Amino acid sequence: MLTPRDRNKTTTALAGVEPVVGSKSAAAQRVQYFLSESCWDPDRVNARRLELLLAQGATAPHAGGVLVIDDSGDRKDGTATAHVGRQWLGRYGKTDSGIVTVSTLWADERLYYPLHARPYTPARHFARGKSDAAFRTKWQIAVELAGRDVTAGMAFRAVLADCAFGDLDDFRGELRTAGLGWVVAVRPKHGTWAYGADA
Template identity: 70%
Template sequence: MQRLQFFLSESPWDHEKVNAQRLELLRADPATAPHAGGVLAIDDTGDRKDGTATAHTAHQYPGSVGKIENGIVAVTTLWADEQVYYPLHALPYTPAARLPRGRSDPAFRTKPQLAAVLTGRAQAVSLPGEVRTRRAPGPRSCGGFAMAAPACGGPRTRSWAATARTRRSG
């Protein structure tokens, strides 16, 4: 296990190139290739984390815990249809408290802003048709996504999710 950990954390491989190759293989296989009947799901996910030494870790809402806790959160995209699903891309969410100038720091991005970046990346890997978003069911809306997370100033009881359906153009 230590060798695997060392390989993953210390190898000079480019994770974006590895991911691009993985997605290329999935698109080339008829069993997993994206098609107009599938969806692009956008979600945030997180886990509790002790301390703050790990980048992006802060007192925030990691959905797996169900309350404000010290943790790390990422915004992710996933391709799915009725038969198969697989992750596309992920970006870590950096809470404002981790940045020198807080919310006014040029590096600060909200979860909906990260979701927009990931949607663009999903379109760049040739998902069929257009990506059309719809509001996910939820008690509040923030930035076009249904949210009830602290980023919107709402109750801290749920995480957020949005789904986009791909449709053929023309």
Template identity: 50%
Template sequence: MIVDRCLGSQAGAGWKDISFCLEVEMAQRLAVDPAPGPLEAFLAQFDSLLVSRAQRQAIRDYVTALLQPRDRNKTLTALAEAEPGREGSLHRQVQRLQWFLSESAWDHEPINERRITLLATNENTAAHPGGALLLDDSGNRKRGHASAYVSRQYIGSRAQIENGIVAVTTCWTDERIYYPLHTLPYQPAATLPQGKRDPQFRTKGQLAGELVAQAQTAGIDFRALVADCFYGPSESPHFIAELEAAAIPYVVAVKPNTPIKVDTGGTLTPAQRVRQAGWSSRSHPGRWRPVQRRFRDGHTEAWWAIELTLGRYGPECAHRLIVTTASPATLP
């Protein structure tokens, strides 16, 4: 395409009075090596968001490598099929991927929004009102303290406190598929100048509220939000209040030792209440009911469930409390 821009010194000026004339020819984009099979048609839809050929080639190499099986963890050296350690990190393809992920100038948010739009408009992956919005945080160990957001904190994948980075994430799922939606990094108070009083500090519950709003803005339908006990009423009461104010159904875990106010004025925990359910044996289960739990790999297990009446919870109340366990006798 050729664009001519000619400016005169005054209206109606002739060619001799032209102050300058600029002609720009926009060259056609250089081709890249296509990704395998149908993956190329998918990744080509992100090309308009990447300004250089190197970026468009790198995203193809990166996504292709992520989808291929590997014998070890998918670090950059593994994705590039290079030797682990310092020697492998100097491999040309490793350096290219490192540049793309950490140095190249591209914005991850438009890329992610384009991905979600493509999923939402595909009949095989479109979110529907029968699905669930999963909320959780994920952590990764990290050495040193130079990287942003790094601090000693609880890492869920390690089930202990370690040095690392934690992010709050959302995922949409139904009985067939699941895919990630949005992610927000958690900034620990210890890494901020004023700690929890710092204007930039946000709790995981506040981040969760932002993620739910992002999912709704993206047009993601879901039947209910599902989360673990960290986002429940005892740990994140303000987040639960936001969900109820917005009339968003939710299913969140409650810690067994959470004290719940009862009509007598005292408190009782779910663990204490469930021991009053009358379990004797499998042949005399009391109010326990057998349920079949199906796991992601397809296998099933026989579990037991019971609904408790406790404080504000009950079958006729707005809030219901369900206990499930593999063994009502030992309550592991």
């Protein structure tokens, strides 16, 4: 399942079969069954994976690395699937029906690996919409994931994010409050400032 694929987001790609027609093949059906019906706890599997990465000298995080925060969206039709909604899908450059996942990864100049991921759930899935206590924006999810990474023992010198997060004062403020350094992109119209010689 970890083998690189041209199409890495679908069961057919994981099974190595041709799209659409191949989805009915035995290999794809076995992978689909494994992913949907197995009783493994993904959080426990991920915690064990991170534990192994931290224990190895070649992959252990160090203070010279960075924590990268990003979101990634995929098209998904319909409304029955959890987390589906009309939202911005950056890879397609437009708003469309899909699922967006916020993720973190650790990187330095020689390697990188994913840490945590959580799907963003659009407000329409909550009884009280954006005012529902359970609703989280993408930047709030990102801050929570960064906190989990710190708790998991990930060392890094700064959080990196694109302008989808960097333009948000609340996001940068939460990182500052958590004592995390950050380097973020901002759109030119956002503007920046600094005191005197720091400019």
